[in-house]
Amino acid sequence: AVEREDYDPLSDALWSSGQPAPYMHLAGAFDAISQTKKRLKISRILLNMFRSLLVLSPESTVASVYLTIGTLGAEFSKMTLDIGASTVSQCISEVTGVSRQRLRQAYNDEGDLGDVAVLFKSAQTTLMPVKPLTISDVFAKLERLAKESGGGSSTRKKQIATDLIRASKGPETRYMVRTLVQCMRIGANRTSILQSLARASVFHHHREGNPTKERLDEAVDAFEKAYFLCPDIEEIVRELILKGAVESKLKPGIPVTPMLAKPSTGVENAVELMGEEEYICEYKFDGQRAQIHLEEGGKVSIFSRNLDDKTASFPDACAQLREALDPAVSSCVVDCEIVAVERSSQGYRLLSFQELSARPRGDAQKGSGDVALFVFDILHLDGNDTYALALSERHELLKRALPRRREGFVMLATSVAIPDDSNRVEATRSALLASLRAGCEGLMLKRLAKTYEPGRRSDQWIKLKKDYCEELQDSLDLVPIGAWWGNGRKAGWFSPFLMAAWDPEREEFQSVCRVMSGFSDEFYKKSREFFDQHLIDGPKGYYNTGEKPAVWFSPVETWEIRGADITVSPVHRAAFGKVHESRGLALRFPRFVRKRPDKTPEEATSSDQICEMFQAQTVKCSLRNQQR
Numbered sequence: 047a048v049e050r051e052d053y054d055p056l057s058d059a060l061w062s063s064g065q066p067a068p069y070m071h072l073a074g075a076f077d078a079i080s081q082t083k084k085r086l087k088i089s090r091i092l093l094n095m096f097r098s099l100l101v102l103s104p105e106s107t108v109a110s111v112y113l114t115i116g117t118l119g120a121e122f123s124k125m126t127l128d129i130g131a132s133t134v135s136q137c138i139s140e141v142t143g144v145s146r147q148r149l150r151q152a153y154n155d156e157g158d159l160g161d162v163a164v165l166f167k168s169a170q171t172t173l174m175p176v177k178p179l180t181i182s183d184v185f186a187k188l189e190r191l192a193k194e195s196g197g198g199s200s201t202r203k204k205q206i207a208t209d210l211i212r213a214s215k216g217p218e219t220r221y222m223v224r225t226l227v228q229c230m231r232i233g234a235n236r237t238s239i240l241q242s243l244a245r246a247s248v249f250h251h252h253r254e255g256n257p258t259k260e261r262l263d264e265a266v267d268a269f270e271k272a273y274f275l276c277p278d279i280e281e282i283v284r285e286l287i288l289k290g291a292v293e294s295k296l297k298p299g300i301p302v303t304p305m306l307a308k309p310s311t312g313v314e315n316a317v318e319l320m321g322e323e324e325y326i327c328e329y330k331f332d333g334q335r336a337q338i339h340l341e342e343g344g345k346v347s348i349f350s351r352n353l354d355d356k357t358a359s360f361p362d363a364c365a366q367l368r369e370a371l372d373p374a375v376s377s378c379v380v381d382c383e384i385v386a387v388e389r390s391s392q393g394y395r396l397l398s399f400q401e402l403s404a405r406p407r408g409d410a411q412k413g414s415g416d417v418a419l420f421v422f423d424i425l426h427l428d429g430n431d432t433y434a435l436a437l438s439e440r441h442e443l444l445k446r447a448l449p450r451r452r453e454g455f456v457m458l459a460t461s462v463a464i465p466d467d468s469n470r471v472e473a474t475r476s477a478l479l480a481s482l483r484a485g486c487e488g489l490m491l492k493r494l495a496k497t498y499e500p501g502r503r504s505d506q507w508i509k510l511k512k513d514y515c516e517e518l519q520d521s522l523d524l525v526p527i528g529a530w531w532g533n534g535r536k537a538g539w540f541s542p543f544l545m546a547a548w549d550p551e552r553e554e555f556q557s558v559c560r561v562m563s564g565f566s567d568e569f570y571k572k573s574r575e576f577f578d579q580h581l582i583d584g585p586k587g588y589y590n591t592g593e594k595p596a597v598w599f600s601p602v603e604t605w606e607i608r609g610a611d612i613t614v615s616p617v618h619r620a621a622f623g624k625v626h627e628s629r630g631l632a633l634r635f636p637r638f639v640r641k642r643p644d645k646t647p648e649e650a651t652s653s654d655q656i657c658e659m660f661q662a663q664t665v666k667c668s669l670r671n672q673q674r
């Protein structure tokens with residue numbers, strides 16, 4: 047993997063056109079990436095890696111993208127290998143003949159099972175020549191491993207993993223093992239990998255000289271837009287190879303990456319953020335985000351905020367939507383909030399998010415655990431994408447698409463128009479108070495003339511929560527990365543926990559606070575059992591903290607944490623260097639609220655968001671002042 051501008055994929059590749067691409071092509075590039083922290087250099091290595099593939103073995107491109115990200119399929123497919131680190135370690139022991147105990151010792155020194163495998167495999171002398179691994183073959187075997195299920199599957203999984211490790215050479219072993227334990231950590235994230243692929247396709251289709259920077263940036267923008275609308279890498283790569291450009295098209299049945307909102311610090315701030323533009327105040331319901339797809343042919347699917355398929359958990363919601371839809375509608379995608387409700391002869395009452403989460407799977411038929419849908423957007427209707435229309439037009443389409451909506455079952459999200467000539471602050475404040483009285487969390491302020499922006503946290507949508515008048519405007523979603531041992535009643539349990547935010551630029555978890563309130567004894571007990579499975583010997587290279595907890599955890603969960611305010615800290619490292627050159631930001635008086643199974647650790651609150659919250663704190667909270 048070289049990084050020159052004048053790189054020639056034909057003369058520098060490890061193989062020639064028409065032959066299957068060797069896995070060593072990826073392993074060599076990953077090794078080169080791991081040796082640098084420079085973003086530009088990393089993206090050049092990735093660019094060259096993809097350029098060679100597009101020229102010589104375009105059919106290996108999809109597998110290469112997945113192997114580089116460290117997954118086996120599109121984000122929404124959630125295919126996992128389901129083979130633990132201890133099984134992989136047994137495989138290494140079988141291949142190298144080194145005892146498990148020696149492997150464990152080496153792991154304690156090296157901190158990475160891939161490096162350990164390389165160490166012992168390179169000490170071996172092989173007599174038999176091994177056939178080089180190809181990218182397609184590795185990927186096919188991993189897919190087979192993932193699909194193994196039923197009796198004897200763990201033995202079969204282990205055999206496939208052992209064969210793969212045995213067949214790998216030099217750096218291949220390192221990345222094979224890391225792929226198996228699902229921890230690539232080469233220092234390149236999904237976004238940078240996909241951006242490099244988009245740039246490589248421009249080089250591939252550009253015949254004379256090098257393409258301009260503008261052309262490359264345009265390709266990256268188009269790629270991101272297409273990816274957020276339809277995160278189907280196979281489809282996108284096919285278009286890139288054939289045409290060198292991707293068309294932004296939504297596909298009912300494949301989840302769209304949802305649009306997100308920016309926080310505000312209070313009514314005045316929210317109104318100011320709307321500028322001069324016309325907007326509405328929509329109630330912010332306290333439930334679960336649901337994107338519902340109706341495909342031609344009649345299939346209905348529900349996807350979570352995290353692109354998880356939740357259809358099986360909400361058969362009642364699917365049926366309710368079908369009933370509310372105009373029977374003439376052939377396909378559609380709507381965005382809504384599923385809320386737990388209690389129905390009675392007088393109507394319905396909204397219940398809290400906790401009551402929705404506590405609902406047993408598919409319990410709807412028993413008459414308990416009812417849900418209502420509050421629909422707030424439409425992204426596709428009858429074969430046409432509608433996300434790029436203005437919100438006002440989308441709302442008109444929604445009304446027409448759902449003529450048979452019913453109170454307590456399927457409703458349009460309540461919205462209050464804010465007239466141009468009104469006192470906007472007063473009108474918004476009374477909408478907020480009305481939403482709170484109706485049992486909602488607050489408001490979403492939305493500009494009427496704007497489009498739906500998939501995958502973006504956009505300031506076209508501003509959230510205004512009630513909590514801002516009690517404490518910090520918004521909660522943080524943080525990842526437990528370590529803990530201390532509890533005292534007294536809590537002896538034997540973990541308390542406090544060390545919580546971290548995620549910095550996508552530096553690709554590291556940065557500590558924000560220690561949290562020790564808001565937990566039940568039951569929670570402590572379960573956490574001990576759970577985290578015992580996720581203990582690591584020391585902090586990962588991508589943990590950044592001045593704290594020294596007694597135990598360290600792998601980043602496996604995301605928890606919602608509330609706090610009083612954000613301060614500059616000498617030990618915590620969120621947004622390190624952004625507010626103060628040698629200090630980070632910390633959350634004061636943190637309190638656990640709930641787990642966020644719908645967010646992966648990399649979807650935790652980012653250090654930039656914490657920075658924005660810190661800067662926004664100085665803005666006065668008008669509602670609090672008014673209420674005093």
Ligand code: ATP
Nearest residue numbers: 306307328329330331334335351383422459490509
């Ligand atoms: P984030 O901090 O990533 O925005 P979050 O998942 O913590 O997300 P919230 O801060 O609670 O979310 O706010 C956004 C969420 O509010 C949406 O994802 C959606 O589930 C919910 N929501 C409720 N009512 C509406 C509405 N009318 N319009 C848009 N979203 C709504």
